[in-house]
Amino acid sequence: MAQRQYHIALVDDDPEFAERLVDYYTARKMKFTHFERAESLLSELRSLVGEVMPYDLILTDLMMPEMDGIEFTKKLKTLCPELPVILMTSNSSVDSAIEAIEAGANDYIVKPPHFPHLTVVLQRTMHFSQLQQENAILRRTLQDAQTLTGGIIAKSPLLLKSIELAKRVAPSDATVLITGESGTGKEVFARLIHKASLRADKPFVAINCSAIPENLLESELFGHAKGSFTGAENARPGLFEEADTGTLFLDEIGDMPHHLQTKLLRVLQERKVKRVGENTYRDISVRIIAATLKNLGEEVRTKRFREDLFYRLNVIPIRLPSLRERKEDILPLAKHFLERFSTRYSKGIQGFTREAAEWMLAQNWKGNVRELENAIERAAVVSLSSVIGLEDLKFEAFSEAEFTTVETTGVALPSGETELSTPLSPANALEERLLQEFEGECLEADAPGETPTNRSDDSPPSLLDQSTTGEPITLAELELRYIREVLGRCDGVKDRAAKILGIDRKTLYRKLQASEAATG
Amino acid sequence: MDLPADLSLAQVKKYLDRRVVELDTLFKSLAVEDPAPLREILHRWKGNAELYGFRELGILAGNVVRLLDISPVQWPEATAAVDLLAREIKSEVQELSVRLSRELGKE
Numbered sequence: 210m211a212q213r214q215y216h217i218a219l220v221d222d223d224p225e226f227a228e229r230l231v232d233y234y235t236a237r238k239m240k241f242t243h244f245e246r247a248e249s250l251l252s253e254l255r256s257l258v259g260e261v262m263p264y265d266l267i268l269t270d271l272m273m274p275e276m277d278g279i280e281f282t283k284k285l286k287t288l289c290p291e292l293p294v295i296l297m298t299s300n301s302s303v304d305s306a307i308e309a310i311e312a313g314a315n316d317y318i319v320k321p322p323h324f325p326h327l328t329v330v331l332q333r334t335m336h337f338s339q340l341q342q343e344n345a346i347l348r349r350t351l352q353d354a355q356t357l358t359g360g361i362i363a364k365s366p367l368l369l370k371s372i373e374l375a376k377r378v379a380p381s382d383a384t385v386l387i388t389g390e391s392g393t394g395k396e397v398f399a400r401l402i403h404k405a406s407l408r409a410d411k412p413f414v415a416i417n418c419s420a421i422p423e424n425l426l427e428s429e430l431f432g433h434a435k436g437s438f439t440g441a442e443n444a445r446p447g448l449f450e451e452a453d454t455g456t457l458f459l460d461e462i463g464d465m466p467h468h469l470q471t472k473l474l475r476v477l478q479e480r481k482v483k484r485v486g487e488n489t490y491r492d493i494s495v496r497i498i499a500a501t502l503k504n505l506g507e508e509v510r511t512k513r514f515r516e517d518l519f520y521r522l523n524v525i526p527i528r529l530p531s532l533r534e535r536k537e538d539i540l541p542l543a544k545h546f547l548e549r550f551s552t553r554y555s556k557g558i559q560g561f562t563r564e565a566a567e568w569m570l571a572q573n574w575k576g577n578v579r580e581l582e583n584a585i586e587r588a589a590v591v592s593l594s595s596v597i598g599l600e601d602l603k604f605e606a607f608s609e610a611e612f613t614t615v616e617t618t619g620v621a622l623p624s625g626e627t628e629l630s631t632p633l634s635p636a637n638a639l640e641e642r643l644l645q646e647f648e649g650e651c652l653e654a655d656a657p658g659e660t661p662t663n664r665s666d667d668s669p670p671s672l673l674d675q676s677t678t679g680e681p682i683t684l685a686e687l688e689l690r691y692i693r694e695v696l697g698r699c700d701g702v703k704d705r706a707a708k709i710l711g712i713d714r715k716t717l718y719r720k721l722q723a724s725e726a727a728t729g
Numbered sequence: 730m731d732l733p734a735d736l737s738l739a740q741v742k743k744y745l746d747r748r749v750v751e752l753d754t755l756f757k758s759l760a761v762e763d764p765a766p767l768r769e770i771l772h773r774w775k776g777n778a779e780l781y782g783f784r785e786l787g788i789l790a791g792n793v794v795r796l797l798d799i800s801p802v803q804w805p806e807a808t809a810a811v812d813l814l815a816r817e818i819k820s821e822v823q824e825l826s827v828r829l830s831r832e833l834g835k836e
Binding site: 223225226229230232233236270272274297299320321 | 744747769773775776777778780
């Protein structure tokens with residue numbers, strides 16, 4: 210990493226002293242900004258709270274009109290406690306030294322300073338401050354590693370293994386290649402690695418290589434010189450330069466055009482980048498994390514991806530399991546998303562029905578976590594109850610055109626929909642265990658008369674068991690119950706209920722009257 | 730005068746010229762026995778003179794500041810110390826003129 214230029218704020222009411230220091234250190238690659246009044250610097254720093262501090266150190270005089278160095282240091286330390294301060298005193302008495310250190314100064318020097326001595330004090334203080342900051346990052350990283358999975362919801366051993374690997378490689382600068390189906394959280398993982406790295410407080414820049422037209426991708430990545438192509442009215446740095454000292458996440462790397470693969474390989478090898486239309490190379494220090502849903506080995510075999518680039522990127526391969534491979538995480542994820550969307554849409558939804566949970570566990574989730582998230586958001590929006598039911602999760606199927614009527618039950622099912630024909634009971638012991646774990650946490654309590662003993666044979670409750678008299682219920686009764694159930698969920702709004710039932714309003718009235726007449 | 734390697738004679742001359750102007754203020758303050766302007770000006774000299782190659786001047790300025798900090802201020806002693814300072818500046822100005830003439834001669 211190229212050594213950066215230190216930036217020091219000098220606070221001194223003597224312009225000739227400041228001029229001398231600025232001249233001396235400018236020639237020695239240290240940048241000084243002079244403030245004649247302490248209040249001017251404090252105002253600037255107040256306006257920057259929460260942003261990156263432009264100064265590495267404050268060098269201040271002790272004796273100044275308006276606000277002296279001690280008062281200034283105290284105010285500064287409440288504003289920016291991590292910013293190191295060196296006080297300049299005009300005499301070397303122990304009292305001044307003690308006063309300076311007690312005010313929060315990291316060190317003090319006697320004025321006029323001997324430049325070589327001042328240089329040593331400045332460098333030592335900045336080095337110490339840098340070590341303190343790195344130490345804080347490492348402590349935070351260690352704490353995260355011990356207490357969290359980096360914000361990723363993970364119970365599945367497969368995913369926990371991937372997280373463990375990610376954390377182990379994070380502090381190094383090794384290139385990482387993340388593979389996994391769409392929606393498995395590749396960018397979330399890349400951010401986890403960045404956050405756990407020593408570059409955590411540096412930029413994280415992400416680009417989706419398949420989302421940008423081929424002709425723009427090159428200048429987006431490497432930047433361009435002014436006038437290098439039509440429309441390039443100004444010079445612009447590319448994402449490599451933007452991510453300098455940080456991490457660049459190249460998503461969908463498998464879709465990168467072949468000629469850019471060559472250019473990327475050169476950047477990875479030489480750690481230098483050349484803007485489009487320029488002849489000079491710029492040094493960069495960027496950690497690369499790439500991701501793809503493609504089988505890059507196969508892409509290499511068919512010559513669509515450069516073999517040498519593949520090996521450059523595949524230093525640390527991390528594979529993310531699909532959601533169906535990590536069933537343990539489906540219900541915790543669902544709960545997490547439900548909490549988020551219930552709050553966002555002010556719905557006060559508490560959990561899921563057992564039926565809904567069973568259904569979620571039985572799904573393939575080809576779109577993985579993203580698809581589950583969308584399903585929960587949609588369910589939270591359409592739900593009329595305090596719990597998400599199966600009908601809420603399957604709401605997308607309720608389009609009139611797709612409806613067919615199942616004659617035997619009178620229940621409308623979307624055409625081509627197979628989920629209801631799938632047994633809603635848990636398919637295996639794992640799913641049953643997951644449901645039990647989830648019970649009491651986010652599952653609706655079973656209604657009276659619908660105790661787990663009714664389901665002890667692991668089969669769906671039979672319609673024949675649903676009569677209160679013990680006799681099988683009639684088709685008319687079943688239809689009426691269903692109509693009433695839908696009406697209830699629609700708060701009695703008949704237009705909406707009719708739409709959901711796949712019948713017109715008049716038919717709904719007729720059925721209600723006829724059924725009521727039949728059942729007395 | 731111990732000219733720092735990174736400073737030109739022109740920069741040093743500019744520094745001394747400013748001190749000569751400030752001497753006038755110092756004597757006016759002595760005449761009315763007002764310590765504030767004296768303290769402010771001489772505190773600066775104490776802090777910056779050595780950086781421009783005038784170590785002795787900085788020490789003398791420091792001496793006057795110390796005298797001014799004693800209460801009540803002994804004005805005859807303070808005046809004598811400022812006189813000494815003025816003579817030091819005069820001598821530095823002369824030395825600088827010689828060096829500048831030599832520099833010009835070389836050119």
